[in-house]
Amino acid sequence: MEWLQVVILAIVQGVTEFLPISSSAHLVLVPVFSDWDDQGLAMDVALHVGTLTAVVTYFRKDIQTVTFAWFVGFAGYRWDADGRLGWWIIIGTVPVGLAGLLFRDWVAIGLRSPLVIAAALIGFGVLLAYADWCRRGERSERDLKLVDVLWIxxxxSLALIPGTSRSGITMTAALLLGLNRAAAARFSFLLSIPVIVLAGGLEVLGLVSEPGAVNWMVLIVGALLAGVSAYLTIHYFLKVITKMGMQPFVIYRVVLGVLLLWFFV
Structure with a gap:
């Protein structure tokens, strides 16, 4: 694998993993617009390790607080807002985990086309715009109820469709339920932790079944670049959306979707 490919793939993964613009869409499109071979499972695992490290590091205090409150709740059989948030992260992961097990192969084979990506980018981008402009409220992630978490x-689960964006669709759902922008983003990022662990775990299983020579330097550099770019993306995204909202990302999604339709339809 060329170093230029490593750098571009790592930065693309790190930046798009947490922005509402679909990391899967960009990683599908990179090989389409280049002559590069598929990066392979080992690099996929490395990139997931990098982004997981970034989000865990950024929200380490929240994770510590929620984890402590969640375990304390078992002692008194009662959970405060932080303890309930721990349950919401677990429960909110179940639907996508089940959908991934049931439909992962079908999605990988049948839906990874530029047309599907374009439709998802535009359609779910418009829905994000509506949620941000018309339905946004002032609730925080600690105000969520069980029914809210089930909706989110x-x-x-729709993020299995390339072009949807996991962060984008969860933020959209949270905004539609009345969360403010920062709360919607924070809950989406916390939800990403078990999802990245599950996705990375499946890739590790695939990697174990396909043993081969591993270029550790390439993987380490890829993970570091993905981690740093993801950390910076989370930090500045939370600052940007409080002032500018989701509009820049909606515009980007629609423009990218139209360009894909122009090139491939």
Whole structure:
């Protein structure tokens, strides 16, 4: 694998993993617009390790607080807002986990086309715009109820469709339920942790079944670049959306979708 390919793939993964613009769409499109071979399972695992490290590092204090409150709740059989948030992260992951097990192969074979990506980018981008402009409220992620989490978790399952964006669809659902922008983004990022672990775990299983020579330097550099770019993306995204909202990302999605239709239809 060429170093230029490593750098571009790592930065693309790190930046798009947490922005509402679909990382899977961009990683599908990179080989389409280049002559590069598929990066392979080992690099996929490395990139997931990088982005997982970034989100865990950024939200380490929240994770510590929620984890402690979740375990304390078992002692008193009662959970405060932080403890309930721990349950919401677990429950919100179940739908996408089940959908991934049931439909992962079908999605990988049948839906990874530029046309599907374009339709998802535009369609779910318009829905994000509506949620941000018309339905946004002032609730925080600690105000969520079980029914809210089930809606957000169900919406997250749609992220299996390339072009949807896991972060984009979960933020959209949260905004539609009345969360403010920052809260919608924070809950989406916290939900990403078990999802990335599950996705990375499946790739590790595939990697174990396909042993071969591993270029550790390439994987380490890829993971570091993905991690740094993901951390910076989370940090600045949370600052940008409080001032500018989701509009820049909606415009990007629609423009990218139209360009794909122009080139491939």
């Amino acid at each position: 978790g169900g919406a997250q």
